[in-house]
Amino acid sequence: MEQLLRIFYNNGSFITFVGLQLLCMYLIINNNSPQSKIFAETMTVRGGSVNDAISGVNSYLDLEEQNQVLQREIARLKGLLPEAQYNTEVAVDSIDDRTYLQRYTFLAANIVNRSPYRPNNTCVIDRGTQLGVKQGQGVVDNQGLIGIVDLPTERHARVISILHRATRISAGLSNGHYGTLLWDGQDPRRMTVTDIPDYAEVSPGDTIYTTGYSNVFPTGQVIGTVENTEIQPGTGSQHLNIVLANEPLNSANAYVVQDLFKEELETLKQR
Amino acid sequence: MRGVDPISNIIRFFLLVFLQVFIFRQVNLGWGGADYVFVLVAPLFVALLPLRTPRPMVVIFAFLLGISVDFFYETLGVHAAAATFTGYIRQFVLAILAPKDGYKVKASPDGKDLSRTWWIQYLGFIITAYAVFYFSMEAFSPVFWKQILLKSLFTIPISWMLCGILVSFLRPRI
Numbered sequence: 291m292e293q294l295l296r297i298f299y300n301n302g303s304f305i306t307f308v309g310l311q312l313l314c315m316y317l318i319i320n321n322n323s324p325q326s327k328i329f330a331e332t333m334t335v336r337g338g339s340v341n342d343a344i345s346g347v348n349s350y351l352d353l354e355e356q357n358q359v360l361q362r363e364i365a366r367l368k369g370l371l372p373e374a375q376y377n378t379e380v381a382v383d384s385i386d387d388r389t390y391l392q393r394y395t396f397l398a399a400n401i402v403n404r405s406p407y408r409p410n411n412t413c414v415i416d417r418g419t420q421l422g423v424k425q426g427q428g429v430v431d432n433q434g435l436i437g438i439v440d441l442p443t444e445r446h447a448r449v450i451s452i453l454h455r456a457t458r459i460s461a462g463l464s465n466g467h468y469g470t471l472l473w474d475g476q477d478p479r480r481m482t483v484t485d486i487p488d489y490a491e492v493s494p495g496d497t498i499y500t501t502g503y504s505n506v507f508p509t510g511q512v513i514g515t516v517e518n519t520e521i522q523p524g525t526g527s528q529h530l531n532i533v534l535a536n537e538p539l540n541s542a543n544a545y546v547v548q549d550l551f552k553e554e555l556e557t558l559k560q561r
Numbered sequence: 562m563r564g565v566d567p568i569s570n571i572i573r574f575f576l577l578v579f580l581q582v583f584i585f586r587q588v589n590l591g592w593g594g595a596d597y598v599f600v601l602v603a604p605l606f607v608a609l610l611p612l613r614t615p616r617p618m619v620v621i622f623a624f625l626l627g628i629s630v631d632f633f634y635e636t637l638g639v640h641a642a643a644a645t646f647t648g649y650i651r652q653f654v655l656a657i658l659a660p661k662d663g664y665k666v667k668a669s670p671d672g673k674d675l676s677r678t679w680w681i682q683y684l685g686f687i688i689t690a691y692a693v694f695y696f697s698m699e700a701f702s703p704v705f706w707k708q709i710l711l712k713s714l715f716t717i718p719i720s721w722m723l724c725g726i727l728v729s730f731l732r733p734r735i
Contacts (some may be wrong), residue, residue, distance in 0.1 A: 303616030307649035310624045318698060325701040326638075332702070524579060525729075557645030 356388065359525040394508045396545040397421060399429070401436075404445070407539065409475030411451040413437065417546055418445040428506040428547040434513055434536030435459070436544045447546075451538050453478050461513055463492065468501045469530070472515065478539050483530040488521050490528070493529055498532050505552050565611040574626060577606045582633035585723075597712050601720040603630050604691035605641065605727060608684060612664050616652050623648025623692045636699070643695035647687055654686040677729070684724045685717075692717050 298305060318328045323420050348356030349356075363480045404413035417423050419442045429436040436458075437451040452459065455475050461483050462468025464553055469485040483498060514532040521528040549555075585600035607623045614622070627644025631637045655664075658679060696709045696716075 302648055303620050303652060306617040306620040307645060310620060310645045311642060312640035314624075314627075314638045314698075317628075318636075318642065318701070319638075321637035322639065325698075328701045 301379075313416050315550060324538065393551050395548045395550065396430075397423070399544050399546050399548055401449075401542055401544055404451075404539070407473070407478070409455050411453045411539065412440070413449050413451060415439075415449055415516075415544060415546065416444050416445065418447050420444055422548060423447045423546055424548075426506060426552075427549070429537055429544045430507065430511060430547055431538075431541040431544050433541075434534055434538070435500070435507060435511065436541060439546065449544075452481070453538050459506065459513075460503045461498050461502045463490065463496055464499065465490070467492075468503070468553050471498075471532075479534055479537070481514065481532055481534060485527050486519075486530055488526050488528045492516055492519050492530060493498075494518055498530070505549050505555050507547055565613075568611065572607060574622075574629075574690075575604055575623060578626065578629050578633075581630055586634065595708070597715045599712065599716045600723060601688065601695065601716060602691055602727065603627070603644065604647050604687050604720075604722055605724050607644060607651060607691075608687045608724075610651075612655070615651055619651055620648040622644055622650075627699050639695065639698045642698045643691050646694040647691045650690045651687065654683060654690075658683055658686075666720075680728055681721075684728065685721055688721045688724060689713070689717055692720065718728075 318325045321328065398414040399417040401413050402416045407413055413436070415423075415429065418552065423439055423442045425439055425442060427439045429439060435452050437449040437454070438457070439447045440450045441448040450457065452471070453473050455473060456474055459471040460468060461471035463486070467486050468491040469483045471481055471483050473481045486492065494516050498513045500507040500509060500511040500513060512535050514534040515531050517531045519528050519530050581601070585602055588598070588600045589596040589681040590598040603626055606626050607619070610619055610622060624641055627641030628637075630640040630644070634640060660675075660679070680707040692713050693709070696712045700709050
């Protein structure tokens, strides 16, 4: 502050001079027609570059606003992309056969959203109640299981992944022994089949299939292969550590398994 | 009129503005549709401000003089710009023309301690600064440098002479 005052004290006349000179210029340009014409002419001739520089600076000053405008535009354009559309084309695969009656239909779906990786994984598919997706229907992909529909909405459905600690799926071996498939929340490539009788002969490499007993997945759907067995002392059962045939967290395409007999079988269960 | 006190300066202010706008404004000689000879006595006020006036105040007083003249000339800002410039340049003129032993601010009652030569040089600088800046502002573009030069060349000697006469007649102190 003291330095500022000193600067003014030493250059006071100059500062006053410049200030009053600017005031005079303003008065001259605004009150004298020949001078204002000359000024306007000069501005037109020389001002182009000045205006360019000013607009250059201004274009930086409103970058934030421009960003928002562009973001809105991008959002609008993204809404026009095919990825943003809800695919109403229904691909349902079924077999028309006299010998066999269709029991399961497979509704092609895409996994459009998934929870971050954690012990309880869920994902969302782009098929909902308007295409007959209901709670409790299984979701599979080309190699293995994905999960079970938990909460269908009109156009989408939340799927509880098999990599969820609440998952209980009936799984068995080709020789008829079966147990419960569950996940310990540790390794997304491995799951455990519990409650296989300890006398069942299981070798590493044996294939684990779905049993179909819970009317969620079709019978005989491959889940994975046995890695090793752990006999649980005193319970008469053994646990099978299995390696999954698919990667439930990475697959993008899935099929909703729709069991046409489910209601019939449910009535049997309730009686 | 002859003193360094505020009253004298105020009287000088009004007298010079009066002389400039009611008498010397009528003098404008020229040929070929353009006037080249003017008489400028208003800068004499700036020249005769007391030596001890603070420099920013010199600039401000000069501006007030210029704007007063402008009101009568109907060229708002042109005289003011020239007078402001003169007020600013005065300190350097005084520094250039400073006597070897400096200015004796209180020495003499009637300015006789400053020689006639000094007065002529001093007024020459002030009038030249005022005239050149005034005509530049009037033309407002370096394109008209010929007119600026001609007007200055014709105006400066006459104004200089007149101011010299006024000063020797009045013998003011500064």
